[in-house]
Amino acid sequence: MSEEIAISLHSVSKCYKRYARPMDRLQELLLPHSNKVQEFFALRDINLDIPKGQTVGIIGRNGSGKSTMLQIIAGTLTPTTGEVVVKGRVSALLELGSGFNPEFTGRQNVFFNGRLLGLSQNEIDSKFDDIAGFADIGDFIDQPVKTYSSGMFVRLAFAVAVNVDPEVLIVDEALAVGDIVFQHRCMRRMRALMDSGVTTLFVSHDSGAIKTLCNSAIMIHDGQIYSKGAPNDITITYLKLLTDLELGISATESKQTQQEEKCNKDTTIARRGSGKARIESVKMLNHLGEDAGETPVFGFNEEVTLVVEIKANEKLLSCILGFYICDKNGNEIIGTNTFEENVKIDKLEFRQRVVVNFKFKLPLRPASYSLTVAGAENNEALTFDWVDNAMVFQVLPPKTGKQIYALIDHPINVTICTPCRLGST
Numbered sequence: 001m002s003e004e005i006a007i008s009l010h011s012v013s014k015c016y017k018r019y020a021r022p023m024d025r026l027q028e029l030l031l032p033h034s035n036k037v038q039e040f041f042a043l044r045d046i047n048l049d050i051p052k053g054q055t056v057g058i059i060g061r062n063g064s065g066k067s068t069m070l071q072i073i074a075g076t077l078t079p080t081t082g083e084v085v086v087k088g089r090v091s092a093l094l095e096l097g098s099g100f101n102p103e104f105t106g107r108q109n110v111f112f113n114g115r116l117l118g119l120s121q122n123e124i125d126s127k128f129d130d131i132a133g134f135a136d137i138g139d140f141i142d143q144p145v146k147t148y149s150s151g152m153f154v155r156l157a158f159a160v161a162v163n164v165d166p167e168v169l170i171v172d173e174a175l176a177v178g179d180i181v182f183q184h185r186c187m188r189r190m191r192a193l194m195d196s197g198v199t200t201l202f203v204s205h206d207s208g209a210i211k212t213l214c215n216s217a218i219m220i221h222d223g224q225i226y227s228k229g230a231p232n233d234i235t236i237t238y239l240k241l242l243t244d245l246e247l248g249i250s251a252t253e254s255k256q257t258q259q260e261e262k263c264n265k266d267t268t269i270a271r272r273g274s275g276k277a278r279i280e281s282v283k284m285l286n287h288l289g290e291d292a293g294e295t296p297v298f299g300f301n302e303e304v305t306l307v308v309e310i311k312a313n314e315k316l317l318s319c320i321l322g323f324y325i326c327d328k329n330g331n332e333i334i335g336t337n338t339f340e341e342n343v344k345i346d347k348l349e350f351r352q353r354v355v356v357n358f359k360f361k362l363p364l365r366p367a368s369y370s371l372t373v374a375g376a377e378n379n380e381a382l383t384f385d386w387v388d389n390a391m392v393f394q395v396l397p398p399k400t401g402k403q404i405y406a407l408i409d410h411p412i413n414v415t416i417c418t419p420c421r422l423g424s425t
């Protein structure tokens with residue numbers, strides 16, 4: 001059975017007119033053929049099908065075209081060319097306060113927005129208490145929204161967006177504005193909506209949020225889809241591109257080197273960095289100090305040693321080496337570096353090698369994990385080498401048969417107190 005497509009973009013482009021000087025705009029109006037206008041493509045030939053029920057993370061640099069694409073999907077912007085089909089009610093949180101009339105009270109805006117989204121008066125009536133409760137802005141609900149703080153604005157906008165039974169939800173980092181308690185409330189609600197089958201597009205610069213929330217991701221670069229796939233792979237691609245651009249490597253070259261690495265290994269190993277020094281080898285030793293091989297299997301809570309060898313390709317004034325152990329979604333579970341552990345690596349001469357050992361236990365839920373290893377000259381410097389998926393290993397279940405429900409099994413002391421019954425003889 002083919003999957004149902006909720007959002008479909010076919011050859012979508014968005015071209016803006018730009019003028020070098022404000023005068024040029026006027027001249028163009030008065031003399032339409034004066035050729036003062038420059039065409040700028042914010043989006044170019046986007047083809048995309050998003051299946052119903054997916055949570056898709058959208059990632060990309062500032063100005064890459066993310067908001068333009070989402071506004072087109074939300075229907076608040078018309079594409080210059082191409083076709084967009086979106087099935088179902090779209091609730092979008094794209095710009096702070098968009099869709100709110102500043103002169104209306106919060107209550108009036110809830111009704112106004114609800115009607116815009118196609119709800120009847122009765123439907124909004126029945127949802128109003130939920131919306132006001134979620135926004136939790138007290139008496140401000142009856143004040144004009146122009147008197148709101150930006151946090152209150154977001155609260156109300158989010159409360160409306162998630163309580164109108166959307167079929168497509170579009171969220172553009174608006175969550176970052178509320179306080180921590182509200183952010184947690186938003187996350188819980190978003191998860192509940194996703195679990196109930198709402199198609200969600202989530203734009204964020206926070207790769208952690210993309211990895212935790214989404215089941216696929218799209219990276220936009222220069223108005224085009226640069227890459228799409230599993231959230232972890234896409235965030236790796238994104239971080240590699242950011243590093244490469246900083247090093248003066250073009251986006252095309254960055255993509256090419258990543259594809260070459262991919263062909264050489266089964267897993268999406270991604271390597272980036274300035275190359276001032278290189279991670280020459282990575283291995284893990286088991287609790288007996290034996291090399292655990294290329295795809296190790298460790299016992300639950302086994303003590304292991306991660307052995308990393310680096311070689312300086314130039315003289316380094318200092319060096320920090322670190323690692324992460326990530327779950328299959330790329331969430332960092334264990335990690336540290338020599339600086340945080342107060343272990344100083346002195347300067348390295350050209351071609352000098354150094355081997356760093358990290359010894360730790362693996363109190364992890366039985367599953368497969370990947371290892372990321374990275375090094376930098378100091379805390380401010382660009383990494384000289386960063387290797388994602390340097391190794392993948394397995395952790396076995398505890399021999400005691402204990403179930404591990406959380407990601408990590410932290411030692412916990414449980415005591416039972418039996419209170420004396422009052423009045424008993």
Ligand SMILES: Nc1ncnc2c1ncn2[C@@H]1O[C@H](COP(=O)(O)OP(=O)(O)OP(=O)(O)O)[C@@H](O)[C@H]1O
Nearest residue numbers: 016017018042060061062063064065066067068069
């Ligand atoms: N109305 C407009 N007129 C001209 N250019 C525009 C207009 N709106 C957006 N752009 C340009 O289109 C490009 C894409 O903008 P967009 O807002 O979609 O990027 P973005 O990826 O969402 O960026 P950010 O992460 O900073 O929000 C940018 O170069 C922007 O300057």
